Every structure is written in structure tokens, then in C-alpha cells.
Amino acid sequence: MSAPAVVVTGTGMITPVGTDTGSTWDAIRRGESRAGLAPTPGVSRDLRCRTVAPFGAELLPGRGTLNLDPFIRFALVAADQAIAEAGLDPATWDGGRVGIVVGCGLGGAATLSTAHSRLAERGPDAVSPYVHPRSLINMAAGMIAIRHRVTGPGHTVVAACASGAVAVGVGRDLIRSGACDIVIAVGTDAGVVPVIAAGFAAMGALTDSSVDDASRPFAADRSGFVLSEGAAALVLEREDAVRERGATSRGRILGYGFTTDAHHPVAPHPDAIGAERAVRAALADAGLTPSHVDHVNAHGTSTPYNDRSEGKLINRLFPHRPSVTANKGLLGHSLGAAGAIEAVLTLRTLATGIVPPTAHTPAVDPELADLDLVVDKERHQNPAVAVSHSFGFGGSNCVLVMGT
DSSP states (O other): OOOOOEEEEEEEEEBTTBSSHHHHHHHHHHTOOOOOOOOOTTSOTTSOBOOOOOOOTTTSOSTTOTTSOHHHHHHHHHHHHHHHHTTOOTTTSOGGGEEEEEEOSSSSHHHHHHHHHHHHHHOGGGSOTTHHHHHOTTHHHHHHHHHHTOOSOEEEEOBTBTHHHHHHHHHHHHHHTTSOSEEEEEEEEEOOSHHHHHHHHHHTOBOOTTTOSSOOTTOTTOOOBOBOEEEEEEEEEEHHHHHHTTOOOOOEEEEEEEEEOOSOSSSOOTTOHHHHHHHHHHHHHHTOOGGGOOEEEOOOOOOHHHHHHHHHHHHHHOTTOOEEEOTHHHHOBOGGGHHHHHHHHHHHHHHHOEEOOOTTOOSOOGGGTTOEEOOSSOEEOOOSEEEEEEEEGGGEEEEEEEEO
């Protein structure tokens, strides 16, 4: 018996350029011009960051939500939106048949940083008893469950910058296995915290502020990424169940592949061997070959080493030159949230037939000239099959194959 087809019925999102999927997509497809980055409170001007605008009850109503760590608040906003778009009512669903999978790289970094400062300055009595409920990495899944009466599986996956994409893949598998009828898959992270930004800067991963203030994926003069934050959520269901309740499918999750490089703590394999295995595994899972791929949403961190490795992988695997875009040119790198955000944006490309431009990259690095990177303005293409790449520290490689 073949595994049931899994579709996305609802999406939600909060990013530095939008408070939901629609507003983020509009900004991405415009490839908005560089507006300059305002200083982030508590973070040095030299550490390039993009934050989500402050929000309150207008986006996240309910008692006890304002004091949660940002990574939990972002996840709740995205999940609320996705459930509403799916046309589901948590008051009436069988919560035991609903699952949650949250991908996150850091957990409550802001909460822990604040608590450490208070401890150092004022002693143990100044530390809040809410430090752990607000910072434990599984608490985003826990708070979504409490808010929406979910009593089925509640997983948290940690795969660095691939976490959000892995959450979608694991959620797809929960439905395929029969363990759940509905899964809320979320990627979230709130890493715009001084110590996190400083750590990336010390590694040479952030863009050189003396040269640029934006991520420039696959550009010859790229120097690193802008650190950002946010979340995205996808509601996954069986396709037959969606038809029965008359809901709208927003795209299919066709394949999922996850491999590990076993090469280096932070650097990808120079020949992208592990990443290639993930792409091939995801395509095999979907019953497809590389020739079926019309579009690639690249990981595209804008670091010299990572973009070179990924660009060569795309050229090697897809000689027919599918269109390529990289959303981090505008969004920056939201770490564990990025894979889920990019999955939603890839679904938007499939649904609208529009491939958004790679912002702030006027031309492709000559070393990667064979890439059909969409730049300058959106392209109308109508792709039927797309892959989204997500790679992370520890050698994590996650690839999602999506279709109309």
C-alpha cells in the first residue's frame, strides 16, 4: 500500500519584512531595495542584524504571552496564522490525532542572556523562576499544544540551520505513518542576541559591515550573512482528508531527505557530498529524478565557502539549469527558522508561478556562472516541482521536494 499524499493546508509566518505569509511574500517578490539596517538594541552597530518589529496583542492575543521568550512568541504567531488559514478549529478537533513538530536551533537565548546578566550583577535572587519555562527549547511546542488543545506527539528537532526544514519532513512522516491526521510543523529562532551575534562575527560568518549591510547570496563580493530571526508554520494533512472536508491544498510535500556530512563541525564538505546525498534521497522519496526539478530555493547563506559548495552542487546535479533563488538576500539568516520560512516561500512560488529575485545580488559570482540565479526582478515561470535546501552546523543537510 502506497504512503498517503501529504499536503499543506495552512501557512503562517513572521519575519523582519512581514507579519504574515502574505506580507513577507510581497516583500520577497519585490526584492525590496536595501533600506539600511537600524541598530539592534544591545547589539553593536558592527554586528549586522535584522529583527522582527515589536508586537503585542494585535498579533498574539491571550493571557501570559507577552513575557515569553521571542522564539516561543514567534512560533505561536505563525502557528495561529497557519491553523486559521487551514480552516481548522482547535475547539472541535481530536487533539490526540494532532501533532506538533518544532525545529529550533537555539531556544531561549534572549531569556538566558538576560538571566545571566542579572545573576552576575545582582546575585541568584534576581533570577526569575520563569527562566526555564521561557527558555527550554521544547517550550515552543509545549505552548502551541497548550494554546490549541493538542495532545498528540510533540517533538522538537534541533539540526542547527536545517531545523525548520527537518520539522516539515518529520511532520510529513508522522502523517504518512498514520500516527497523526494533522501536524503543525514550525521553524523558529530568536538569535539576535549580543552573545550569539558576537559568536558568529568571531567566526567570520557575518557580513563585513565596513563593506556591506546585506546578505548577498552567490555574489562575487559576498562576505557573510546578516543575522535575523522569525518563524514559519505549516499545517500538514493527508490529501484525501483535505478533499473530504473541502479544504484548499497549498502544495504537496513530495519528498524529504536528511543526511550528515561527518566532515567538520561548521564547514560543509567542499564537494557537497552529504548535501548531494540529501538531494538524491529526497528526490528518490518523491519518485523523481534531478531532471524533474524546475526550481531550487537555495540555502544561500552568502558566506564565501558555503555558497561556493552549494553553487557547485546545483550545477553538478541540475545541468538543465532550473531557476534558483535565495531568500536570505532580503531576510537575512534566521537560523533554525530559515528552512520552514523558505519552504513556505517555495510553496508560494509553486502556487503563483512567480520566482522571486535574489535581493542584493546584482550578478552571479563568475565561478558559479552556470547558475540560473534570478536577480533584479521576479520571473514568471510556473514551475511544477521545486526543491528547498537547508544546511547547518554539524554537517546537517535537509532537502524538501515540493510540488503543485
